[in-house]
Amino acid sequence: MSLKLSFPRWAKISLAVIIVLLAVFIPLASAFPDGLERVAETLGVVESEPVWHAPIPDYFLNIGGEWLGTLIPGLIGVAVTAATIICISLIYVKVKKHS
Numbered sequence: 001m002s003l004k005l006s007f008p009r010w011a012k013i014s015l016a017v018i019i020v021l022l023a024v025f026i027p028l029a030s031a032f033p034d035g036l037e038r039v040a041e042t043l044g045v046v047e048s049e050p051v052w053h054a055p056i057p058d059y060f061l062n063i064g065g066e067w068l069g070t071l072i073p074g075l076i077g078v079a080v081t082a083a084t085i086i087c088i089s090l091i092y093v094k095v096k097k098h099s
Contacts, residue, residue, distance in 0.1 A: 018078060026074040
């Protein structure tokens, strides 16, 4: 039995809007520390050796400059998140059909 995958129009438009916003705003946002980093800097907290090393640390890859090096990890993050949601949804639909 094959499961046909189709997405509503609003989902496709939403994904396109997310990608455009990502392309425009991610380089701007990454130039500034987030709230937790800001508080740590203000309090003088020293960063220790990480327990786990991220595959794309600080959402930056040394590819084609600052903008592209930040955009690509952002797009990878969106793709991984979307794929995870789709997989969980497919599992949920299969389980619901069998119960």
